[in-house]
Structures are given as C-alpha cells and as structure tokens.
Amino acid sequence: MTAPPDSPLRGLRAAATLPPTDDPPATHVLAPGEPFTVPATGSLVLCGVLDGGLAEPDLARGGAVLARRSAPTQAGRTGARLLICTYAGAAGGLPDLAVVSDGVCPDLLARVAADGPPLLRERLLTATLACWFARPHGAEPTWSADPVVGPALAAIDADPARPWTVAALAAAAGVAPTDFAARFRTVVGVAPLAHLRQRRMRLAADYLAEPAATVAAVARRVGYADPFSFSAVFTQERGVSPAEVRGSRV
Secondary structure, three states: OOOOOOOOOOOOOOHHHOOEOOOOOEEEEEOOOOEEEEOOOOOEEEEEEEEEEEEEOOEOOOOEEEEOOOEEEEEEEEEEEEEEEEEOOOOOOOOOEEEEOOOOOHHHHHHHHHOOOHHHHHHHHHHHHHHHHHOOOOOOOHHHHOOOHHHHHHHHHHOOOOOOOHHHHHHHHOOOHHHHHHHHHHHHOOOHHHHHHHHHHHHHHHHOOOOOOOHHHHHHHOOOOOHHHHHHHHHHHHOOOHHHHHHHHO
16 A cells, blocks of 8 residues: 555555564454453554444444554444454554544455455555544544543643653643543553653654664653663563664664
8 A cells, every 4th residue: 555645644654564463363252242352462453343343432343443552342232253463563653542433344354354364464454544544533543532631642742752740741631630640541541651651662663763863862852861761661661672673773
C-alpha cells in the first residue's frame, strides 16, 4: 500500500506491512456477555470479530480493534468468535487503540482465520489501517474525546518532555488529582504516568531512527536529563536498549 503525500498513512508504510509474529492467528469463542482481554503480545494486536459481536466496544461481524496495549472487551448478547493476530516490529506512529466499527473485511478475516498465511495477515492489517484512517478523526484513539482524559492527552502530546505530574495533568483536565487518576485509568487502561512513559518511549524509538541522533540527545528530547536513566526505562519498556536500536539503524 502506498499512501498519498498528504494521507494520514504517510510515514506508516512500514507499519502497514509489519511481519506477523511466529505465533499463528488464534481464535477465541466467547459466551454471551463474557469478558475478554485482547493480549498485548506483540507490537500491534488485531482483534477481529468473525461471528456474533462485542458489546464493548460495540462491534459486529467484520469489526476490529487494533491495540498496542492490553484492551478489555466484552461479548454481546449472542456471544462472539474472535480472531487474534499479532504483528512484530516497530509500530511507531500508530494509535494505542483504534476501533473499526464499520467492518474491515469479513471474508478476509475468515480466510486469515482458516490458514493465516503471512501475506493475508499483512493485507488484513493494511485493510484495517485503511479503514481506521479513512474515518473522520480516525487518527485519534477513541478515548481522546473523553472530556477529562482528552485534555490531558493533548497536553502530553503537545509537550511530552515536560516534567508532568498527576497533579499537573489533572489541572490541565480541570479536575481533582484523585478523580483524574481514577478516570484516566478506567478510560485508558493504565495510570497517567505509565501512559506518559509509554508515549515517551515510542517517541524515543522514532527519534533513534534519525541518522544524526545520539542516545543522550534523544533522552533530552523525551524529558530525561540522565541518558542512563533513560536507557534503563527504554530497555524495560521496549525490550531492547537505545544503543542496540541505534546500532541496528547504522
């Protein structure tokens, strides 16, 4: 897939063709109302609805959830049969959580569930991304519109290197820190500072791809004065050190 110059998919060509992991696609059958957590086992996880539907998020057959973190779901009144695909590699630039409620491609989902050859799985991911970015404001995670969480996310995105605290983010959202922290965790799925750390490390991974980047410079760009502390956090979050990322790009 080649994105037009001004397309939201510009710069995501590699992410749109992420190789599948070594694990084959998995199917999960849910009873009516049964909860399920989409596993965060790869850089990107696609959860497609093969049959039935989900009540949360509201998805029918052909709908999908793209996630870069564990995402809770719940089957609808008729239950659901889900297809789980994981993809390896750097997924920089993609949203943490994207919901495609108008259907990706039911036939393609079924074909991937049947035998899951790598090419079909790449096409499934590409089709899902295309549906997501074609929607109005599709580049934003669904929780960015939350009246409490949204302003805090916007503040982080505008200045991720700022020494944010829960109190400062709560002030940006206009609510008390305790209420803000509880609301953020409920809506996003992680604590505010955990999300900030994840956001910084994703940015750092992108910055490390720049030819002239150094680990110390990237550390400063994402809010760390000490490159050693940054390296420790990056390694814990990404499973590889910044130096190793730099070395792989040289």
